[in-house]
Amino acid sequence: MTTRSVRRGRRSPQPAGAAVAALLVLSACSPGSGPADAASSKPSGTVTVFAAASLKESFTVLGKQFEEEYPGTEVTFNFSGSDTLAASITGGAPADVFAAASAGTMRTVTDRGATAGAPRTFVRNRLEIATLPGNPDRIGSLEDLTKPGLKVVLCDEAVPCGAAARTALRAGGLRLTPVSYEEDVKSALTKVVLKEADAAVVYRTDVRAAGDKVEGVDFPEAAEAVNDYPIALLDEARNPGTARAFIDLVRSAEGQKVLASAGFLTP
Template sequence: MKKSLIALVLTLPLSLGLAACGSDSEGGDGGDTTTLTVYAAASLTSTFEQIGKEFEAEHDGVKVEFDFGGSSDLVTQITEGAPADVFASADTANMDKLVDGDLADGDAQDFATNTLEIATPPDNPAGVASFQDLAKKGLQLVVCAPEVPCGAATRTMADNLGVTLTPVSEEQSVTDVLAKVTSGEADAGVVYVTDVKAAGDTVTGVTFPESGDVVNTYPIVPVADSKESDLASEFVDFVLGDTGQGILQDAGFGQP
């Protein structure tokens, strides 16, 4: 009896260990998860996060991970070997860099448009009422750097209107510009209509009639040599489909 009891005690931990191993592989987090990595312009942050959740809901076992930033930075990272499956740019110029580098899997497709709007702190203490007011002496203005889509659009707008801007800083993404405004570090920033809408009461938006003259078009494409090429194509189709387009339009984006 004593020997039998000892044998039982010795084998019990092993049995429990094997049972635990079986439990991990069959339940809980045991199922395989496929990760799709999407590199997207910073101005797409809230909308693509929502699109990602909807996409996951329709694709069991799929996790969509995003890397948001300035389109110029993102395309540089992909060119240098970053493991992206999908690239969504805030302009065609940076998408062209990806295509010219033979890093696009198929043709890029336009999925949205956006226009500029001025963001100020709540109640607009500097009294900015037009794009021309951004040239006021002493105004603490923040814009995107010229290589970033929102910066290129801002420069084009300024050239079209004959306005000389002297920003106190040039940021690498539109979200960085917005952050400067919401933190009170700037009197005004040039962002997109969608950014002002998403910011809600944290900023005051100042529209100007000339904004429709400079429109940014957003293209998207699967990245070449993606390990999840089929899934990447499905995500692109999802963005172009009814669900994706509905989310984008609700956020203030225009149709391509």
């Protein structure tokens, strides 16, 4: 906000002009007259959230809760692999909030100065093996995935779930050549659901979300590859006030309850 300066050389400023200037200042600074991102403003309008694919179920629930709590708002989501989302954001894609499945992926955005403030970790997630219902191949460990003839899929190593799987395999001293690398964790899980693969290394939350379509197998190496999930307001957010309110919901006790019920861990 700028106001016209009065040069000292003038002897007597016009009273009417001064009054108008004062009214403009008061109007610009008065509560409720600013944009939706003013601290005192009620959330309104659309907020666009780019979120890791593994957050789809829980964030969809939170989005509905947010819209019910703040009538007149709309939460739109773009769920995909975190690396794909990060590339879209740094490439100029319009978004208000970014929730990534790893701190490393978030850094690719913060390093480009695309976030407004420091990201905050809101949950953690760990890996699990997804097998066909009933576990017909009797998979009981990460090492079992290296059995000859077993069709295993992994997330691409550029994606957080793929990087975590690589870390877990390294921790177990194991080498595994999958039949395919998938672009995100949902795609990897779908291969098992469709019986195109015998097993996949995915997140525990995705196994839970799939219900009886798959069976989960825990393995100790997963403890060496737990992912932190950070969330951040983006610097180019078009609706920052409403975006902050959504982030507050995610990090609130209510939001954490929804995320915990999906299988996420507290940070």
